[in-house]
Amino acid sequence: MTFVHWLAGQAGQTFASACVMTILVLMLFMAMKLYKSYRRNQTHLVLIIVLPLIIIQNGVLISLSDPEWSASPYLHIGYSFVSLLSFIIINFVFMKLYTGPASRLKGMPFFLMAIGLVVVTAAQIAYKPEMLSGPIAPGGVDLLALDFYGLILNFIILLNLRGVDQRINYQTSLIVYFVYQLSDMADSYVFHGEKPMLLIFIHLLPIVYYTLLFLLLFEWVLERLMMTFQSSITDGLTSLYNRRHFNKKAEQLLRDMKRIAIIFCDIDNFKKLNDTQGHHKADNVLKQVAEIIKEETAGIGTAGRYGGEELLGLIAAPGVKPEDVAEAIRSRVEKETMVTISVGVSISREGTSIAEIVSQADEAMYQSKTTGKNKVTLHPSVSQKRPRSESEGSKRSKQA
Known part of the structure; x- marks a missing residue:
């Protein structure tokens, strides 16, 4: 087995998911520290809740690469649902962190996105109820409605970044995830696992995406530390040293x-x-x-x-x-x-x-x-x- 085929196979998926989970654990540690330091801010609490959810999601993804587990339709639908739900929540958190007081970010649009996810999932199952009746064929399960809804969610968030600090960096992370979604759909509905390089691309893109989110969170923490230090040595009115x-x-x-x-x-x-x-x-x-x-x-x-x-x-x-x-x-x-x-x-x-x-x-x-x-x-x-x-x-x- 060549290295390319190793990366494109189950081992490559396990390696990629393990890398993502490591990044998420680091982010979780930072989120817990933030929650304790910033008077138990609710945004940090939401981040603490969603990060374990994404870690579980990647654990399920590792399971889906095993032929025995991948036959379960419930696992496929559950993974897709949790994946999109966590995407909605984590983007709410990061937009909340990087949105200034002048343009207050409201949670209602994200709540409506989550409601839409429930509706689309229910419609997907209602349209093809037979997908739950038996084991999934090796080609996988057709969840086109959920996949397409994921693209729409990403596109909507990309178009509504006005007032968000670090806009370019945040846009880059969303574009990376958008490319990942398109690549995954291309493999699922067109190539059916026949292109090893595409599979490697799909395995590695989540690492890039969560690395960018980690850097955004790390930069936010550094900015707050610098602001705290600056406020401790300068006068608030004149900006001269105190x-x-x-x-x-x-x-x-x-x-x-x-x-x-x-x-x-x-x-x-x-x-x-x-x-x-x-x-x-x-x-x-x-x-x-x-x-x-x-x-x-x-x-x-x-x-x-x-x-x-x-x-x-x-x-x-x-x-x-x-x-x-x-x-x-x-x-x-x-x-x-x-x-x-x-x-x-x-x-x-x-x-x-x-x-x-x-x-x-x-x-x-x-x-x-x-x-x-x-x-x-x-x-x-x-x-x-x-x-x-x-x-x-x-x-x-x-x-x-």
């Missing part, structure tokens, strides 16, 4: 670069803006200022939100004057937003901690705040020079 992670990042840069500078920015009269313009307007202004600080420190340091309207910039690049960066930030905020900021700058010295550097920058900012606002002040430890006041254009600055 205070805890900023301090951690600053300590790392201080160890690596030996010298860093902190730019402490406080929005002038922010409480008044909140009271008169409302929280929504104030939040938008805060985001604008945060974006300016983020842009000005990009490539030379980092930025974070210290609390409330207090935002920090960190400069770690050698050769860059932090007071120049601070003035660029102040100037841009004045020109591009409806507010001004008071800024303080402090530079690390040997033996100083991050808390001390931030505290010094805060003191310098307070000096700016109490001597006219909308200016940059260096901490005395940095320079004994007079605080940098606003430029001529700043004198015509907006009142905060």
Whole structure:
């Protein structure tokens, strides 16, 4: 027996189904972890239910490759029914996972698909009741209605992927399954097992299909892990590092670069803006200022939100004057937003901690705040020079 005939025969089917079952067990493990981690989400529970169903389905498929078992009409009909039912359910799950909140996926269409499956199965049996009366001939059982309904289901889902993330990858998996369905029908109704290469194709395509589903699920898990990590280190409103992670990042840069500078920015009269313009307007202004600080420190340091309207910039690049960066930030905020900021700058010295550097920058900012606002002040430890006041254009600055 050649390798081609081995793959095309019962051994090839067993090998392919075993591979699929292994992939499904891995997916089941992931689904159980998701169910525990995401407050027992019902979508994950449905996935936990349908995956064992597909594993059983592949076990039945292995049985059908044995001549003794393949003579049972009930096994053939049961396999086809479970196969299509699991296809409906697993596609509901994956579309639910990858559909954003803006386009809510409803379960009713999938429920109607399942009802349609029951109707088609009943009609198939009613049309040919004799198929249940005796053993199946070696050529197999004619379940054309169910096979055709499976193609229709796939086609309907393919045409309704609007609003689904990872659309191309998901489409690819459905196309692979569609090709598998067509190949299986071609073998059942045209070639009758006479084309070994077609049989190999039919055996291997489910492996490709469930591998693609596994990768989709794995990617979804990775995205959620990244989102969870990102939310733990950034401020939800400004997308800057939160205070805890900023301090951690600053300590790392201080160890690596030996010298860093902190730019402490406080929005002038922010409480008044909140009271008169409302929280929504104030939040938008805060985001604008945060974006300016983020842009000005990009490539030379980092930025974070210290609390409330207090935002920090960190400069770690050698050769860059932090007071120049601070003035660029102040100037841009004045020109591009409806507010001004008071800024303080402090530079690390040997033996100083991050808390001390931030505290010094805060003191310098307070000096700016109490001597006219909308200016940059260096901490005395940095320079004994007079605080940098606003430029001529700043004198015509907006009142905060």
